[in-house]
Amino acid sequence: MTGRGVRVKTASRLHFGLLGWGPAARRQFGGVGLMIERPGNVLTVSRASVWSAEGPLAARALSTIRRVAERLGDVPPLALRVESAAPEHAGLGTGTQISLAAALGVAWMAGRREVGPAELAAWTGRGQRSGIGLHGFAAGGLLVDGGRRSDGPAGIPPLLSRLEWPETWSVLVALPSTGDGLHGPEEARAFDELPPMTAAQLDRVGRLVLLELLPTLAERDLDGFGAALEELQHHVGAAFAPAQGGLYGDAQGERLAAVMRQVGLRGVGQSSWGPALYGLTDAPAETRTAQAAEISTRTELPPERLLWTRGVNRGARIEPLD
DSSP states (O other), X not given: OOSSEEEEEEEEEEEEEEEEOSTTOSEEEEEEEEEEXXXXXXXXXXXXXXXXXXXXTHHHHHHHHHHHHHHHOSOOOEEEEEEEOOOTTSXXXXXXXXXXXXXXHHHHHTTOOOOOHHHHHHHHOOOSSOOHHHHHHHHOSEEEEOOEETTSXXXXXXXXEEEOOOTTOEEEEEOOSOOOOOOHHHHHHHHHHSOOOOHHHHHHHHHIIIIIIHHHHHTTXXXXXXXXXXXXXXXXXXXXXXXXXXXXXXXXXXXXHHHHHHTTOEEEEEOTTOSOEEEEEOOOHHHHHHHHHHHHXXXXXXXXXXXXXXXXXXXXXXXXXX
C-alpha cells in the first residue's frame, strides 16, 4: 500500500436528458450532460486500524470501499472521510460521484494508478442506465453517451462525444426546497411504467443533439445552444410527464424555470428527475448577481440555494494527503 492517504475531488453532474427507450429504440437510454465545478464532492481515503467512514453518504461510501478492497485483494483497513458532498437525489449525480471517488481512492491506496471507467463501473455498479456521470468522472466536459444495445452484451454505455465547455459560459444551479427526485426502486419502477418513446420522438431528439446541440457548442453559439437544449428538455420532460406529473418534477420547479427564463437565462431545464434546475449565461458578474437576486425575490427561494458555477473540462483529481 502506498502513502498515508489520498484526497479525491470530483465535480457534480447535470443530466440534460436521456435520448430514448422502448421497442423503437435500438439502443436504450443514452444521454447528454455536463460536469460542473460546484457544488462538487471531496473525500479522503487513508490508512487505519479498522474500517470506518464519516461524513455525508458515509454508509454507502464504506460499503463501496470494502467491496472494492475485496476485489483488489490484500488491502488492509482504510478510513474514508467525506469532506463535502453535493445534495443527494437532487439531480446532481452525487451518489455516483461519491462511489466512484471512493473506489478510485482505494485503488490508489492499493497501488493501482491506472483505472478506467469500465473497471470503476464494475467495482461500484454505477453506469447501469446513464454513462454521463461515469464518463464525466473520468474526463469532464459536455458528454454524449450511446446507451446500451437492446440485444447486446452488458457493458458501460460508450462515450460518443466530449466537447470542452466554454470558459465564458456560466451555469446557475437552482435547488428548490422540494423533496428528492426519483431514485432507487422508485426510479426503476417509473422507467418500467413509462410509455416508450415513439419513432418520431427518437428522431427529433437525436437530430437535436447531433445537428443542433453539439454544433452550436462547438461554435460557441450560446443562443443556439440554449434553444436546442430547451427543446431537448421539452421532449424529455414530456416523455417523463406520466411519472413526474408534468414537464418538471413539480409546480414549484415549473414556476422557478419560468422566472429563470424571464431574467434572461438560456437553456433552462431540469437535471434528470430534479429537483435541481439550471440556466446558462455569458453575462458579466454584476449581471449574474442581479439575475440571482431577482430570481430569489420573485420565487422566495433563499439566495444560498442559487449557485453560480461553470463547466469542468477535466476528470476527478486525486492527490496525496499532506
